[in-house]
Amino acid sequence: MSGSALVHVSDVCKRYRSQEVLTGVSFQVARGECVVLCGPSGSGKSTLLRCINGLEDWNSGEVTVDGVDIAANAHRRGHIGQLVGMVFQDFNLFPHLTVLDNVALGPRVLLKEPSTKASAIGHELLERVGLSGHTHKYPHELSGGQQQRVAIARALAMRPKVMLFDEPTSALDPEMVKEVLDVMRELAASGMTMICVTHEMGFARNVADRVVFLTDGCVCETGQPSDFFSCPTTPQAVKFLSHVL
Numbered sequence: 001m002s003g004s005a006l007v008h009v010s011d012v013c014k015r016y017r018s019q020e021v022l023t024g025v026s027f028q029v030a031r032g033e034c035v036v037l038c039g040p041s042g043s044g045k046s047t048l049l050r051c052i053n054g055l056e057d058w059n060s061g062e063v064t065v066d067g068v069d070i071a072a073n074a075h076r077r078g079h080i081g082q083l084v085g086m087v088f089q090d091f092n093l094f095p096h097l098t099v100l101d102n103v104a105l106g107p108r109v110l111l112k113e114p115s116t117k118a119s120a121i122g123h124e125l126l127e128r129v130g131l132s133g134h135t136h137k138y139p140h141e142l143s144g145g146q147q148q149r150v151a152i153a154r155a156l157a158m159r160p161k162v163m164l165f166d167e168p169t170s171a172l173d174p175e176m177v178k179e180v181l182d183v184m185r186e187l188a189a190s191g192m193t194m195i196c197v198t199h200e201m202g203f204a205r206n207v208a209d210r211v212v213f214l215t216d217g218c219v220c221e222t223g224q225p226s227d228f229f230s231c232p233t234t235p236q237a238v239k240f241l242s243h244v245l
């Protein structure tokens with residue numbers, strides 16, 4: 001896979017003061033692949049996603065996306081945004097902007113698209129996530145599930161090569177989880193490369209091409225969902241699955 005992989009994470013180590021949070025993480029994600037990243041709380045999943053998105057620096061190792069060295073380009077947020085889109089647990093929408101402006105802002109300001117083109121991109125993506133009737137509302141006027149779908153559209157507006165999701169449904173009321181997972185499923189089916197941290201094991205089973213299981217800051221086990229769920233090979237994965245399934 002290494003030749004065609006879109007995302008390369010090689011031996012990434014990160015410390016917060018004396019605490020080793022990532023202890024040599026290596027894995028690759030192929031173009032078009034949907035990977036579910038799972039592991040116990042505190043295993044380093046969010047830290048790893050923030051490294052891949054250049055929001056966090058690290059001590060050693062390398063991350064490249066489509067051949068671009070993320071550490072060397074982390075300060076170029078517009079450039080990173082065109083490589084890596086990220087969706088957070090708590091949506092992180094701009095509260096003072098309309099739904100449409102939340103989505104159109106990146107294309108207009110970072111990609112320097114004319115306003116009309118940026119708006120057209122926004123309308124198209126909001127239709128794709130099922131929110132065409134809500135473009136002029138503000139985030140607080142939407143449900144959590146709707147806000148998260150806006151956040152997905154906003155990330156997509158930068159035309160990223162890979163989308164990262166950090167527990168995108170964890171802050172949602174149960175009845176809103178499905179509408180967000182459905183958008184993610186559609187995205188995966190469309191060929192988007194995705195790395196998803198989620199506790200939704202149904203999504204992992206049915207949508208992911210591969211599961212990467214993290215413990216204590218490194219990859220403990222990786223495999224196809226059918227193998228990972230039916231016969232995990234490490235005691236750590238067996239224990240984790242006994243809690244989440």
Ligand code: ADP
Nearest residue numbers: 016019021039040041042043044045046047048
């Ligand atoms: P996960 O997302 O798997 O729950 P995190 O990446 O959030 O794990 O955290 C991994 C470890 O790093 C935890 O022990 C956490 O307390 C620590 N950590 C995360 N962010 C910080 C920070 N900004 N400063 C210090 N320690 C942190």
Ligand code: MG
Nearest residue numbers: 045046047166
């Ligand atoms: Mg986390």
